[in-house]
Amino acid sequence: MSTYHYEYSLQTQKQHFHNITSFVEEALQKSGAENGICLVFCPHTTAAVTLNENADKDVVGDLCFALDQTFPDRKEFRHSEGNSAAHFKSSCIGPSLTLPFIGGKLKLGVWQAVYFCEFDGPRKRSVFVTIVT
Numbered sequence: 001m002s003t004y005h006y007e008y009s010l011q012t013q014k015q016h017f018h019n020i021t022s023f024v025e026e027a028l029q030k031s032g033a034e035n036g037i038c039l040v041f042c043p044h045t046t047a048a049v050t051l052n053e054n055a056d057k058d059v060v061g062d063l064c065f066a067l068d069q070t071f072p073d074r075k076e077f078r079h080s081e082g083n084s085a086a087h088f089k090s091s092c093i094g095p096s097l098t099l100p101f102i103g104g105k106l107k108l109g110v111w112q113a114v115y116f117c118e119f120d121g122p123r124k125r126s127v128f129v130t131i132v133t
């Protein structure tokens with residue numbers, strides 16, 4: 001078994017889904033790996049990673065809207081930093097993805113893209129890509 005690890009950074013907006021598919025494809029290309037799995041990991045508690053539609057940008061906008069409706073800020077929250085809603089969104093979406101690749105290419109669905117999800121920006125963030133063959 002071989003592993004390759006890459007770290008990327010990005011500057012985020014307040015709340016936004018950033019398409020980071022190119023980061024993952026670049027890591028895969030650098031590794032030279034042919035077949036295996038790729039772990040995409042978000043090392044933050046108010047951000048996440050997910051797969052979703054790459055064609056209509058309104059889809060990720062609607063996701064942000066729906067998350068705001070599901071996890072509104074509440075005066076009853078006790079977390080002193082004041083960003084509990086962002087923590088809930090992070091846990092709901094999740095910190096990692098496991099993606100297959102074959103022949104050096106990610107096996108994403110036609111309409112899928114990899115998104116870094118910011119819920120408490122703007123911040124400088126990191127995302128890790130680990131390739132396992």
Ligand code: ZN
Pocket residue numbers: 079081082083084087
């Ligand atoms: Zn916090």
